[in-house]
Amino acid sequence: MVSQAVSAAVEQHPVKLEVSNLEISYDGQPALSNVSLEVRENEIFGIIGPANAGKTSFLKSINRMDMFNPNMNVAGDVRFNGRDVYNLRNVYALRSRIGVVFPLPVGLPLTVYENVALAPRLKGVKDKAELDVIVERCLARAALWDEVKDRLDSLGSLLSGGQQQRLTIARALSQDPELLMLDEFSIAVDPVTTMRIEDVLKDLKNEMTIILVTNLVQQARRLADRTAFFLEGECVEIGETEALFTGEVKDQRTRDYVEGRFG
Amino acid sequence: MTEDTMSLFEETALNAKNKRVQGLYRTLFMLMTLLLITPVVIILATLVVKGSAVLSIDFLFTDPTDGMTAGGIFPALLGTVWLVTVALLVSVPLGVAAAIYLSEYAPDNWFTRLINLAIINLAGVPSIVHALFGVGAFVIFFGFGTSILAASLTLAIMTLPVVIVATRESLQAVPQAFREACWNMGATRWQTIRKVVLPNSISGILTGVILEVSRTTGETAPVMFTGAAFFLPFLPQSVFDQTMAMSLHLFVVSTQVPHVPEALPYGVALVLIGMVLIMNSISIAFRMYLRGKKKW
């Protein structure tokens, strides 16, 4: 296993996610190979890297979205809470505990309210008052409540792109996840809102584990405790975020990317 | 602008010729389209003119009399409602299930292709062969006798592709991203279908069902030997009774009964075609209304 430094802050935390020798391919074309890493509870784990680095595939392999893509092939070991996710009795239960925000905003063609109430409803929450509380809390955390509180009955799929993206984040939070995976969430959101959500993420860290995939290296620097650098299907380096940004790197490519020489 | 550049914009002889040829083709194809449509419109107009002579509320709601040479068409009308209703009870759940399987579950493999091939052939098998199947399977083998049940099952199987194709199309019109968003939240396939896919395709499915009602109403051969009778002195009481049917009634009064007044079969034809075209129009109007009402 790749040796990896663990910061003093999260050193004591138990391992949430353990990935070893992960290989992902599509129709025999490798997308990601030989990735081994650990994510600890209550840390923000950043993943940076240019397009086609395999970042999104990595996230999909963790919550078993390969199940819906017959072309996607995963080998290796992924353990969530010490449990092999490729050997589960109920994959849906795993996914319900992992919140995901993908880059393209998707507002479901349900009302704004139902978008956020869907996951709790699936978990069996029926009480209207309880749902109201969840909906408001999640929308507020996603920095969307003020804009939509007067039109919770309008269709989520007809909101603006930026609003839909925050709705997606609210939906992920409504799952009350143990692990939150964000994939370039700020693409469709304006800078001010991005900052507000980043503040929320810093708070959320106390409640859950967060994997933050981002193409903005400075975002990783602002938020992540540790950061991994993915490049062309390879995990080049994992380290303390500050260390990576201050030049303490083992691989020249990491320095080049962080310093903006390519990407 | 100089004279040289001006001439660039003048019509050359070649251009003029091309325009003429294009106009010629346009007219030719338009004529062909009109020649295809006009006779049918004239024929339909004839049906309306001649048929409306006998059309009345009484015609719809009274029994035929005098050896079917007078009176109304009520038993046939009611029988068609029976046949179509029972057929729908079978084909809609089955067809919707099949479409859900094909759109939401089926992997892209030889078996799925086989299912698709079977659907295409089910739609292409001649109606009289469906009738033979109905006789062999439902009337004789399963012992339903000539009955509404046997006839409706035959109709259901024959029109199953209509429901499957329409439903599958409207399911597939729901963007994949919606499904993935649901799956990511831990929804099972079925929860995803029930919460997001079906609510957004139900109107398309309904359009298909109306279309199927129209098809089922007009079919004649499949019910001829399986459950529809030329004439019955009583109305059906259960699915095990025989019944009269609009489509067969048109065949009977126009070919099998002597001394029928000329206008009577026109009236029957008009009612039958009216039922079919009204349902088709509703289906089309509904589809257009939906197209204008975007939800994403």
Added chain:
Amino acid sequence: MSEQNPSSVEIMDAFDRRDLAWFIDKLVQVLVFIGGISAIVFIIGIFIFITMEGFGFLLDTLDFREFFMSPWWEPTDEDEPSFGILALIAGTASVTGLAMLVAIPFSLGAAIYIGEFATGKKRESLKVLVELLAAIPSVVWGFIGLSIMNPLIIELFDVPVGLNVLNAGVILGLMAAPIMTSIAEDALKAVPDRYREAAEAMGATRWQVIFKVVLSAAKNGLLGAVLLGVGRGFGETMAVLMATGHAINIPGSVFDSVRALTATIAAELGETAVGSDHYQALFTIGIFLFVITFVINLTADLIVRGIRNK
């Protein structure tokens, strides 16, 4: 080096159990699969049941040579019944052939006009009209042949009987044309616009684009449309029963009355005793129709799929 937290494994075990939603999902998967295979079950069922009913005849009585080569269809002859379907095949073929002569040029022409020339409202309303025409039930077409075409043909051509190949062929042509038009129009629509744009950029006119580019790119789809029209004509029952004159005859001209395979079954099945040679012979015709239409539909599907895969 990874420290395992034992309590989280226990929590995971508690979560990783199959709940009601999981079982419902599996149940639905099984149910919709049953729906999915029903189409296969039915098509096989159709073949099995019609074969079963005609099996004894196929095995014992049927002389294939006589069946296909003899023009004598006299199943009720008491001394020496004969089961030759040649005349019936000729009837079906002549009517379908004439129908295609009517339907192919006009439906392709209409498809080109609707797909390539007409625009906006005009195009939409033509499409709706074509769709409505396709919905007219075959028994209504039969009635039209009987009551409108019949006197018309007698008057126009001065012939004694108006129920003949001409009548049924025209009826069947008008009937098949709307379906062929929509399939052909779909095939034209499937030709990517960049083909048209590329040709137009090189200075080709609209009709040159249509003839040189669009038609050749769509030719498989158009062929598929024609084949489906043939299949439809072959299997049509009520209209040919009512409009052909129903006389067993190898036609010498379009004014001869004929009888079609489908119509023979429709007209005679009700009068035969279940299990008799005659009854079984009708089912044997059914098997023949099933096989022929199966082959036609399969071919059409393969041809149409050919363009999709390209």
